[in-house]
Amino acid sequence: MSLYALLAGNGPSGFGYGSTAEQVTEGLDLNGAHILITGCNSGLGREAMRVLAMRGATVIGAARSLEKATAACEAVEGSTIPVACELSEPASVRACVQAVKDLGVPLQAIIANAGIMALPKPQQLFGWERQLFVNHIGHFILVTGLLDSLAADGRVVMLSSAAHKGAPKVGIEQDNLGGERGYTPWKSYGQSKIANLLFARELARRFEGTDRVANAVHPGVIATNLGRHMNPVMVAAMSVAKPLALKTIPQGAATEVWAAVHPDAAKISGEYLSHCNVAKSSAQGQDMALAAKLWEISEAKVATL
Numbered sequence: 001m002s003l004y005a006l007l008a009g010n011g012p013s014g015f016g017y018g019s020t021a022e023q024v025t026e027g028l029d030l031n032g033a034h035i036l037i038t039g040c041n042s043g044l045g046r047e048a049m050r051v052l053a054m055r056g057a058t059v060i061g062a063a064r065s066l067e068k069a070t071a072a073c074e075a076v077e078g079s080t081i082p083v084a085c086e087l088s089e090p091a092s093v094r095a096c097v098q099a100v101k102d103l104g105v106p107l108q109a110i111i112a113n114a115g116i117m118a119l120p121k122p123q124q125l126f127g128w129e130r131q132l133f134v135n136h137i138g139h140f141i142l143v144t145g146l147l148d149s150l151a152a153d154g155r156v157v158m159l160s161s162a163a164h165k166g167a168p169k170v171g172i173e174q175d176n177l178g179g180e181r182g183y184t185p186w187k188s189y190g191q192s193k194i195a196n197l198l199f200a201r202e203l204a205r206r207f208e209g210t211d212r213v214a215n216a217v218h219p220g221v222i223a224t225n226l227g228r229h230m231n232p233v234m235v236a237a238m239s240v241a242k243p244l245a246l247k248t249i250p251q252g253a254a255t256e257v258w259a260a261v262h263p264d265a266a267k268i269s270g271e272y273l274s275h276c277n278v279a280k281s282s283a284q285g286q287d288m289a290l291a292a293k294l295w296e297i298s299e300a301k302v303a304t305l
């Protein structure tokens with residue numbers, strides 16, 4: 001456990017910075033629940049899948065290819081179903097939606113966990129900046145495509161990040177969605193993560209009056225494969241900070257797992273969660289007009305794909 005985790009203590013939920021995914025699910029029996037998670041083959045997604053399956057859930061583990069998903073699913077004990085979902089390819093995401101629908105089971109939770117971070121050079125997919133497309137549009141197609149399969153009290157968990165606070169001043173640069181009018185790796189990552197947050201807020205608004213909930217999560221700062229594009233100086237700084245300040249992967253997976261299955265999170269909706277508690281996002285991350293606008297332009301974009 002890091003020094004910070006020892007000092008931080010727990011929040012109102014009874015959990016906090018140092019809580020692990022195993023701890024936040026202790027005593028829970030998830031038998032009968034089906035939970036879909038993207039990015040199941042690495043980092044936080046792999047640990048979340050392991051713990052959810054250990055507690056009895058059937059985890060539908062999505063990775064970029066069926067081979068990767070199968071290998072990841074075979075590596076954990078419990079009930080898992082591998083599916084392919086390449087978020088950069090709408091056809092793959094739609095095929096994943098169909099494969100999950102074909103299972104004919106209600107989903108207790110969808111955890112939109114997969115992501116990429118800080119691509120050094122601007123890249124576009126279907127005219128949108130690649131991080132915004134993969135992290136947001138890919139998951140937009142997946143989650144909206146599966147709403148019919150979400151249980152009446154189902155939960156949607158979007159992996160955002162504290163890095164959403166580094167998004168452009170306007171939150172979403174509607175006049176620069178392709179990044180051609182200026183690109184910086186972290187700002188674009190921040191934009192994609194505020195998009196994940198705003199999507200969760202707008203989805204929660206659409207869920208009002210039902211028992212479904214949607215939330216966004218900052219998992220903490222954890223050394224995973226996500227840092228593959230970081231420059232060597234940042235990587236070195238992180239390895240020095242690791243024992244002091246960084247979360248471990250079991251701690252990093254705790255908030256998404258808590259949001260997806262803990263009984264105390266069943267009525268929390270439209271929130272930004274951090275360290276297994278409700279937290280405060282940036283002002284733009286609370287802007288419901290921007291959330292509605294993002295939904296509208298995402299829906300319009302998806303209709304062209």
Ligand SMILES: NC(=O)c1ccc[n+]([C@@H]2O[C@H](COP(=O)([O-])OP(=O)(O)OC[C@H]3O[C@@H](n4cnc5c(N)ncnc54)[C@H](OP(=O)(O)O)[C@@H]3O)[C@@H](O)[C@H]2O)c1
Nearest residue numbers: 039042043044086087088114115159161221222224225226
């Ligand atoms: N680690 C942190 O400090 C941190 C902090 C804040 C937020 N987060 C968020 O937490 C989530 C999980 O990150 P992590 O740290 O566990 O990172 P990770 O170890 O790099 O895992 C990311 C997962 O996303 C998958 N992925 C990447 N591109 C994809 C695509 N085009 N289609 C489908 N899947 C794709 C990866 O698959 P491959 O292995 O095949 O590439 C991998 O399974 C991300 O959304 C990230 O933004 C992490």
